[in-house]
Amino acid sequence: MIQMLEIMSKIHAQGIVYRDMKPENICIGLNNPNKIYLIDFGLAKHFMVKRKDEKGRQTMEHIPLSEGRNLIGTPRYASLHSHNGLEQSRRDDLESLIYVGVFLLRGTLPWCGIQAESRVEKYIMIKESKIETTPQELCEGLPDEVADIAAYAKGLEFAETPDYAMMLSALRKCMSRLNLKEGEIIFTKDEK
Numbered sequence: 539m540i541q542m543l544e545i546m547s548k549i550h551a552q553g554i555v556y557r558d559m560k561p562e563n564i565c566i567g568l569n570n571p572n573k574i575y576l577i578d579f580g581l582a583k584h585f586m587v588k589r590k591d592e593k594g595r596q597t598m599e600h601i602p603l604s605e606g607r608n609l610i611g612t613p614r615y616a617s618l619h620s621h622n623g624l625e626q627s628r629r630d631d632l633e634s635l636i637y638v639g640v641f642l643l644r645g646t647l648p649w650c651g652i653q654a655e656s657r658v659e660k661y662i663m664i665k666e667s668k669i670e671t672t673p674q675e676l677c678e679g680l681p682d683e684v685a686d687i688a689a690y691a692k693g694l695e696f697a698e699t700p701d702y703a704m705m706l707s708a709l710r711k712c713m714s715r716l717n718l719k720e721g722e723i724i725f726t727k728d729e730k
Contacts, residue, residue: 539639539684540709540720541574546635547702549576550628553586553598557626559634560612561642581610585627600697601625613661614647618692621665629694632705636676636688643680683712 542564549556558581567573589599604625609616615637617630641647649667654660673688687705694700713720 539635539643540706540713542576542635542639543632543702543705543709545574545576546631547700549582550585550631550700553584554579554582555585555626555628556631557581557583557620558611559631559638560615561638564638583626600627603627603696609661613664614649615641618665618668619696621661621668625696627696628700629691629696629698632691632694632700633688636684636691640676640680640684640688643684648676681712681716683708 542559546556546559556576556579558578563576563578565575565577567575585601586598587601588596591597602625605623607620607623607625609620609623610626611620611634613621615634617626617633619630619633620626637647641650648671649664652660652663652667654663673685673692677685677688687708690705691700710720
């Protein structure tokens with residue numbers, strides 16, 4: 539999660555929102571299995587755009603919040619705002635990153651395995667599950683810091699700049715408290 543958050547902060551620093559966070563887009567380094575990479579920027583979009591101010595100077599401005607958008611990304615990991623048809627921004631990437639992190643740590647999410655008669659009905663049921671699931675319920679059995687970051691990400695405003703340093707610090711303190719090293723791969727007894 540630390541590496542994923544660092545990568546996301548670098549993408550956002552370039553004025554780009556990723557919009558397709560999912561395990562399938564995360565690769566492990568060939569020569570360094572402790573390093574991950576994010577691939578497939580096919581759904582990425584600039585959230586900072588060039589505008590001219592009243593004096594004709596070029597400035598960078600955050601895109602406006604708009605409604606009526608189609609869901610973009612994989613429904614299992616998409617933010618609630620994306621399910622609600624809102625334009626995506628950094629907050630949505632972070633919410634999706636939390637869903638992916640929890641999925642990779644626990645092997646499931648509360649809305650995994652939902653069965654429905656149609657794709658539309660399934661997406662509605664996934665959305666409802668995301669609405670009903672608190673960050674504490676989502677992160678049950680995981681360190682409190684993960685739930686704190688999930689709650690923080692869900693509380694961000696559309697154009698708000700996330701506090702990446704705070705989130706990274708919380709994860710690093712958690713790892714220190716648990717005597718884990720960054721990049722260390724942890725297996726449960728049954729996975730060895």
